[in-house]
Amino acid sequence: DMKVTQMxxxxxxxxxxxxxxxxxQDMSHETMYWYRQDxxxxxxxxxxxxxxxxxxxGDIPKGYRVSRKKREHFSLILDSAKxxxxxxxxxxxxxxxxxxFGPGTRLTVL
Amino acid sequence: xxxxEQRPPHLSVREGDSAFITCTYTDPNSxxxxxxxxxxxxxxxxxxxxxxxxxxxxxxxxxxxxxxxxKRLSLNLTAAHxxxxxxxxxxxxxxxGSALGRLHFGxxxxxxxxx
Numbered sequence: 293d294m295k296v297t298q299m300x301x302x303x304x305x306x307x308x309x310x311x312x313x314x315x316x317q318d319m320s321h322e323t324m325y326w327y328r329q330d331x332x333x334x335x336x337x338x339x340x341x342x343x344x345x346x347x348x349x350g351d352i353p354k355g356y357r358v359s360r361k362k363r364e365h366f367s368l369i370l371d372s373a374k375x376x377x378x379x380x381x382x383x384x385x386x387x388x389x390x391x392x393f394g395p396g397t398r399l400t401v402l
Numbered sequence: 403x404x405x406x407e408q409r410p411p412h413l414s415v416r417e418g419d420s421a422f423i424t425c426t427y428t429d430p431n432s433x434x435x436x437x438x439x440x441x442x443x444x445x446x447x448x449x450x451x452x453x454x455x456x457x458x459x460x461x462x463x464x465x466x467x468x469x470x471x472x473k474r475l476s477l478n479l480t481a482a483h484x485x486x487x488x489x490x491x492x493x494x495x496x497x498x499g500s501a502l503g504r505l506h507f508g509x510x511x512x513x514x515x516x517x
Contacts, residue, residue: 325505332411334491334507335446350504351403382445393446 295319298383298394306402311370313397315383323386324366326350326358328379329396335382341366373401404429406494408508416516421479423511425492428473434495434503435468435475440510441488449477449490482515489513 297316305311315324322343327335327350337350341360355377359367370377378401383394405428415421434453438446450466452459452475459466463486467476475492490511495503 332509334406334408334509335493335505336507337504340504392448395445 296383296385296392296394298381298397300397301395302398304400304402305373307375308372309401311373311377311399311401313368313370313381313383313399315366315368315394316364317366317385318364319385320363321385322363324360325384326356326366326368327382327384327393328352329382330379338368338381373399375401377401404432404494404496404506406492406506406508408492408511410511411509412512412514414514414516415482417483418481421482421486421513421515423477423490423492423513425475425494425508426473427475427494427506429494429496430470430473432473432494432496435466436493436495436505437466437475437477438491438493439488440491446491479513482513484515484517487513487515 295318299314324341326338328338329335336352338352338356339347339350339358341347344360344363347358357369381397406425408425413421436451437449439449440446450459450461452466452468457468464479479486490513492508493505495505
């Protein structure tokens with residue numbers, strides 16, 4: 293069964309701390325995505341990765357960076373987290389839903 | 403860039419009634435269209451993926467209509483039941499035949515089906 297995993301599922305950090313969100317997929321999909329979801333805004337694209345070390349900014353990349361060293365793993369990094377980065381973060385592989393979205397990480401920055 | 407507007411933001415219907423949600427988009431080159439369902443605290447579940455060439459798409463308990471002339475995508479849940487209560491999101495992609503597209507999402511519709 294195709295699957296996208298995310299760790300951790302819940303995270304509480306203080307402003308200024310570093311945050312690492314992990315995403316994995318077992319389908320060897322080349323393309324992976326990070327989105328954030330805020331009430332009333334739908335999902336907004338942060339970054340796309342087309343393959344290992346081939347990443348591209350999405351619509352709201354400011355304050356984020358990504359790392360993809362293996363095809364099956366895609367990390368989202370917040371250096372010095374801010375309170376306005378409190379959100380639910382979703383990883384996806386392919387945009388079409390065939391790979392699907394991960395379960396999400398609920399991040400709270402205090 | 404692509405703008406996707408979804409209406410209504412909130413919708414309440416009685417069990418057995420229809421629920422109609424509409425999205426309009428701006429990019430005439432948009433090619434793939436999606437509807438997702440999201441239950442509280444859960445991830446997004448793909449309801450249907452629609453290709454540009456298909457106007458009417460039947461699913462289990464719902465119909466998706468695509469009007470390319472008006473750049474409008476609609477979801478009609480026929481005979482809604484309480485299990486349909488969830489948030490629904492449309493999404494639009496401007497890439498053809500590849501997995502490299504970016505999804506542009508509507509802001510969502512919170513549907514409540516009253517028993």
